[in-house]
Amino acid sequence: MTETVDVDEELLSIGAFAARSRLSAKALRLYDRLGLLAPARVDADTGYRYYRADQVERARLVALLRQLDMPLARIAEVVDAGDGAAQARRLDAYWADVEARHASRRTLAGYLRGRLSGRSLEMYGKFTVETVDVPEQVVITESRHILADELPAWIGASLGRLEEGARACGGVTGSPFVVYHSEVSVESDGPAEACVPVADAAAARAWAAERGRARGTTVRVEPAMRLARTRIAKAQVAHPQILAAFEAVEEWMRERGLTYAGPCREIYFADWDAAGPEDLVCDVAFPVTVAEAEAEPGVTAG
Secondary structure, three states: OOOOOOOOOOEEEHHHHHHHHOOOHHHHHHHHHOOOOOOOEEOOOOOOEEEEHHHHHHHHHHHHHHHOOOOHHHHHHHHOOOOHHHHHHHHHHHHHHHHHHHHHHHHHHHHHHHHHOOOHHHHHOOOOEEEEEEOOEEEEEEEEOOOHHHHHHHHHHHHHHHHHHHHHHOOEOOOOEEEEOOOEOOOOEOOEEEEEEEOOHHHHHHHHHHHOOHHHEEEEEEOOEEEEEEEEEHHHOOOOHHHHHHHHHHHHHHHOOOOEOOOOEEEEOOOOOOOOOOOEEEEEEEEEOHHHOOOOOOOOOO
């Protein structure tokens, strides 16, 4: 929307304003369309755009933020934040996101470098793998098609909701876990299923029926199974570090001729909020066919 201006105020043509702000006329038209930098006046007959001299600072700020590869929507948040301190806080929040993404990509590059250079066995040797037997469990669940960047927040929120619901189902009787029925990545959206074991099957079914189809909530019986697992610390749960744990378990299974008997899972057996980065919090596990996994639980990779 064009701003209201004093008729006596000197205005700059788009060419003059472009030269002063060091932006092209094409960029100025784009920023006008996006609502980032509206001209002070548009001539109704010619369509020519005119700008005030005091808009130069905003124009230069937009141009500098673009050099940070900041999306236009985030630029709008910064420039419209109010005073300089508020704008700086918005910029800090954006840059923290950038650095977090860069750190994640750097870690992924290191992981891939290890795989490509043939150091996979060295990476896998850092994990202790064993088999454990898990009894039949009644679980209340919540499923969602989800991409990797949404996964951490969803796991915490969904397990929290299910643990709250477990109060109406006789209480929690085992460690919460997440089952991956298909790959979850930046391109593949699962689905993933959050599960909490509960004591009372009838109460669980009543609870699920009351919630209806909200959030894909269900109740089911998880059969007894044998798991090949490795325990990882809180710092290792983040992507892509956790990929090495999954692959270490799969390599251990291949070495012993074990067969997959269901989708992989993460089992959260510790208090996440109270745990430190090096504290063990999670089992990365695959169900295996019991008939082919007769080794006693506790066998470790070697």
